[in-house]
Amino acid sequence: MGVRSDLIYLDNPATSWPKPPCVTEAIVRFLNEIGANPGRSAHRLAVASGRVVYEAREAVAELFNAPDPMRVVFCHNVTEALNLALCGYLRPGDHVITTSMEHNSVMRPLRELERQGVAISVVACSPQGFLEPADVEAAIRRETVLIVVNHASNVVGTILPIARIGEIARRYGLLLLVDAAQTGGSYPIDMETDGIDLLAFTGHKALYGPTGTGGLIIGKRVDLERLRPLKRGGTGSRSEYEEQPDFLPDRYESGTPNVVGLAGLSAGVRWVIAQGVESIRAHEMELTQQLIAGLQAIPGVTVYGGLDACQQTATVSFNIAGMYPSEAGLRLDEEYGILCRVGLHCAPNAHKTIGTFPYGTVRFGLSIFNTAAEVERAVEAVRALVCSGRREQ
Amino acid sequence: MKEVRHMVILTHSTGHAIRAEKVLHAAGLPCKLIPVPRYLSSDCGICVQIEEGYAAQALAVLKEAGVAFEGVYKEESK
Numbered sequence: 001m002g003v004r005s006d007l008i009y010l011d012n013p014a015t016s017w018p019k020p021p022c023v024t025e026a027i028v029r030f031l032n033e034i035g036a037n038p039g040r041s042a043h044r045l046a047v048a049s050g051r052v053v054y055e056a057r058e059a060v061a062e063l064f065n066a067p068d069p070m071r072v073v074f075c076h077n078v079t080e081a082l083n084l085a086l087c088g089y090l091r092p093g094d095h096v097i098t099t100s101m102e103h104n105s106v107m108r109p110l111r112e113l114e115r116q117g118v119a120i121s122v123v124a125c126s127p128q129g130f131l132e133p134a135d136v137e138a139a140i141r142r143e144t145v146l147i148v149v150n151h152a153s154n155v156v157g158t159i160l161p162i163a164r165i166g167e168i169a170r171r172y173g174l175l176l177l178v179d180a181a182q183t184g185g186s187y188p189i190d191m192e193t194d195g196i197d198l199l200a201f202t203g204h205k206a207l208y209g210p211t212g213t214g215g216l217i218i219g220k221r222v223d224l225e226r227l228r229p230l231k232r233g234g235t236g237s238r239s240e241y242e243e244q245p246d247f248l249p250d251r252y253e254s255g256t257p258n259v260v261g262l263a264g265l266s267a268g269v270r271w272v273i274a275q276g277v278e279s280i281r282a283h284e285m286e287l288t289q290q291l292i293a294g295l296q297a298i299p300g301v302t303v304y305g306g307l308d309a310c311q312q313t314a315t316v317s318f319n320i321a322g323m324y325p326s327e328a329g330l331r332l333d334e335e336y337g338i339l340c341r342v343g344l345h346c347a348p349n350a351h352k353t354i355g356t357f358p359y360g361t362v363r364f365g366l367s368i369f370n371t372a373a374e375v376e377r378a379v380e381a382v383r384a385l386v387c388s389g390r391r392e393q
Numbered sequence: 394m395k396e397v398r399h400m401v402i403l404t405h406s407t408g409h410a411i412r413a414e415k416v417l418h419a420a421g422l423p424c425k426l427i428p429v430p431r432y433l434s435s436d437c438g439i440c441v442q443i444e445e446g447y448a449a450q451a452l453a454v455l456k457e458a459g460v461a462f463e464g465v466y467k468e469e470s471k
Contacts, residue, residue, distance in 0.1 A: 038407065038408075039406060039407035039408060039438060040407075040437060040438075041437070042426075042427070042428030042429070042437070042438065042439045046407075047407070047411070047426055047439060050407040050408060050410075050411050050439075051411050053408060054408050054411045054412055054415075057408070068459065069412065070408070070409070070412070070461075235406065236406060236407055236437060236438055237405055237406035237407070237436065237438060238405075238436065239435065239436055239437050240434075240435040240436065245405070245406075247405045247406075247461070249408070250405065250406050250408075
């Protein structure tokens with residue numbers, strides 16, 4: 001991969017790195033050979049640029065079994081997609097159900113909506129991060145219109161049973177919004193069989209695209225009139241009217257899109273499809289189990305979550321007794337070249353749920369490009385850190 | 394030589410036109426993306442141009458594939 005061999009990059013739950021070479025190539029090709037604005041003009045480069053955007057839509061729709069490529073609305077990241085879904089759909093008087101493992105990309109828009117009169121129920125997950133679907137069902141009220149859950153925790157990787165929640169949502173006539181930031185590309189997602197009405201995804205994690213890409217896929221049960229756009233503006237369509245178009249995806253996509261980013265995203269998604277999500281998942285599961293077992297074997301290290309690779313993504317959180325996560329993170333970087341993320345990971349309630357608030361954890365997150373040798377080196381580095389920490393005491 | 398007459402298929406947006414072209418090519422129907430003629434719409438995008446003889450088949454293919462379009466019109470020349 002041409003990656004610096006002295007560094008071990010374990011911050012993939014934040015942004016994956018490295019990227020497949022085809023992603024970089026697609027970005028360079030777009031900038032060198034196309035470069036134009038898509039959907040605004042009619043010359044050949046504008047059309048070529050439009051094709052790049054459309055091909056990205058098709059790739060994403062295929063990966064997640066979306067009902068139609070035109071239902072893929074591109075955003076700058078999953079946060080914008082979640083804001084579009086939550087702030088666009090919910091109204092004062094509505095009730096929404098979520099979980100105690102959510103990221104602030106869900107909780108902050110929800111807390112603002114709560115201030116405006118939307119009622120929120122936060123269903124508690126277990127200290128391992130697991131969600132009991134019956135608890136979601138028990139929280140449903142007459143005013144409930146939406147259930148929003150992350151597919152997997154960005155803190156401990158615990159996978160939530162979205163298909164079972166989707167089944168509940170359909171039974172009660174509610175919409176299910178899934179935050180797939182941590183699973184899109186690394187765990188199978190099927191909008192139809194999982195019963196997902198709104199799927200928020202990001203491009204720069206396991207889809208191996210660049211930052212600044214992501215989107216919201218809008219299922220057929222969603223009332224588009226009710227789902228208001230976050231922004232309005234030029235779309236290159238219906239230019240004679242000053243009102244926003246009502247059709248997809250233009251209703252929700254205004255302004256020149258990040259075409260160079262979408263060129264990379266498209267290549268990343270095609271690469272993921274070619275590898276096979278199941279095969280990516282198998283590789284990551286094997287390394288995750290190795291990582292969990294390795295860390296658990298070190299006295300003084302506490303590993304959080306379900307401790308079972310089958311029930312989580314390749315994200316593992318832990319703490320070293322007597323050492324702040326921030327200190328561990330700095331020393332792992334400076335002394336061992338291991339790059340990870342420490343602290344609260346923008347998910348304070350998730351850390352309250354697993355009992356690690358307010359200091360948080362050290363988080364190692366793997367990707368398809370990590371190897372068993374790297375996991376071994378990372379575990380040995382933690383062991384060395386524990387030993388050196390003890391000597392100093 | 395007899396002049397070939399064309400029809401144009403207007404779509405919601407550039408993205409829809411690109412999708413329509415892709416679906417029509419996949420069905421073996423020759424077509425081309427051209428700027429939306431001003432006499433049809435003041436839109437700044439593109440539309441699908443197709444030989445008149447293929448138009449009916451093209452519309453059936455688009456409907457079958459679930460590709461939305463706004464209408465089909467005879468192409469005029471000044």
